[in-house]
Amino acid sequence: MTAGAQEGPQAHALIDRIAAAADRPALRTFALAAGAALLALIVTAVLILGAGKNPITAYAALLRGAFGSWDRIVFALNKSTPYIMAGIGVALCFRARVINIGAEGQIAVGGIGATWIALSAASLPSLLVVPLAVLAGAACGAALAAVAAIIHLKRGVHEVLCTLMLNFVGVLLVSEVLHGEMGEPGAGFPQSPLFEPAAWMPKLMARGDLHIGILIAVALAVAAHILFWRTTFGFRLRILGASRPAARYVGLSASWQTFSVMALAGALAGLAGATEVLGVHYRLIEGFSAGFGFNAVAVALIASLNPLAVLPAGLFLGFIEAGALAMQREVGVPSSLVFVIQGLTMVFVLCAVGYGSVERKV
Numbered sequence: 414m415t416a417g418a419q420e421g422p423q424a425h426a427l428i429d430r431i432a433a434a435a436d437r438p439a440l441r442t443f444a445l446a447a448g449a450a451l452l453a454l455i456v457t458a459v460l461i462l463g464a465g466k467n468p469i470t471a472y473a474a475l476l477r478g479a480f481g482s483w484d485r486i487v488f489a490l491n492k493s494t495p496y497i498m499a500g501i502g503v504a505l506c507f508r509a510r511v512i513n514i515g516a517e518g519q520i521a522v523g524g525i526g527a528t529w530i531a532l533s534a535a536s537l538p539s540l541l542v543v544p545l546a547v548l549a550g551a552a553c554g555a556a557l558a559a560v561a562a563i564i565h566l567k568r569g570v571h572e573v574l575c576t577l578m579l580n581f582v583g584v585l586l587v588s589e590v591l592h593g594e595m596g597e598p599g600a601g602f603p604q605s606p607l608f609e610p611a612a613w614m615p616k617l618m619a620r621g622d623l624h625i626g627i628l629i630a631v632a633l634a635v636a637a638h639i640l641f642w643r644t645t646f647g648f649r650l651r652i653l654g655a656s657r658p659a660a661r662y663v664g665l666s667a668s669w670q671t672f673s674v675m676a677l678a679g680a681l682a683g684l685a686g687a688t689e690v691l692g693v694h695y696r697l698i699e700g701f702s703a704g705f706g707f708n709a710v711a712v713a714l715i716a717s718l719n720p721l722a723v724l725p726a727g728l729f730l731g732f733i734e735a736g737a738l739a740m741q742r743e744v745g746v747p748s749s750l751v752f753v754i755q756g757l758t759m760v761f762v763l764c765a766v767g768y769g770s771v772e773r774k775v
């Protein structure tokens with residue numbers, strides 16, 4: 414091989430290292446996502462016009478709904494919290510090539526576990542009740558994910574089918590317990606009794622509804638990043654995701670790693686469910702987890718399956734939802750169009766992120 418032939422690959426490697434040090438791929442992806450969001454707003458402006466509304470007025474209402482006051486920012490942050498928690502688990506699973514789409518059911522049973530502790534141990538001090546309830550929610554979510562993993566590993570059923578079907582089980586379990594002992598007698602809607610204040614998730618400020626869940630979500634994103642990139646467990650997940658034959662060749666147990674990452678993702682989703690009932694509703698409500706799990710999948714994909722990037726992706730979705738709801742209230746945009754706006758924005762951003770990923774591979 415000639416010196417010139419050797420110099421080419423070395424130069425390319427040096428360029429790649431410089432680009433990685435400058436984090437240019439991440440900046441490129443962010444720019445693509447921002448451009449896609451802007452393009453989605455332009456497209457949806459046409460739909461808003463078709464509904465007989467002024468797009469400028471509608472988007473002004475969207476911005477006010479997301480950032481117009483501290484209360485609205487708090488609402489968006491609380492909305493983002495379960496998306497971030499569950500999205501981290503989904504991202505870890507997908508990086509290991511384990512397609513776990515069961516976060517919605519795991520969030521639901523996490524709410525059940527937290528509610529059981531909140532109702533049965535309300536006489537204990539808050540410093541004990543809340544941690545116990547949170548742990549119970551995480552344990553219930555992990556248990557449901559473990560059931561899916563066992564069915565997949567022992568019976569050969571694809572994990573997509575297992576986790577998808579167990580979503581219905583988790584949601585129906587909420588309905589079952591609320592029509593049973595956990596339900597509030599005489600209530601016009603299936604819900605549990607209101608928790609005692611000792612079981613409410615602590616607030617970050619004396620006035621306002623912002624609870625500590627957002628700080629927990631930030632800590633989990635950082636911890637998951639460290640776990641994935643700086644630990645043996647994360648290294649094994651990366652090998653498993655890169656090549657199953659390579660994982661078997663080096664002696665890794667694909668079954669155990671699959672079970673572990675699914676249980677971990679279930680625990681994170683269960684924690685999201687516990688946070689929602691303890692920090693937002695202060696009771697278990699039928700259907701409280703509707704759409705959360707699938708939104709968590711979208712958040713993980715927007716983050717390019719990077720656990721740390723799940724944080725801004727979850728915040729993006731939370732603020733978009735908060736703004737869209739305000740736009741519906743203030744401008745009178747039909748609710749169906751609000752869902753279309755949210756969906757188109759997500760699709761455009763996902764396409765941009767996917768394009769950026771393909772561009773980096775090429």
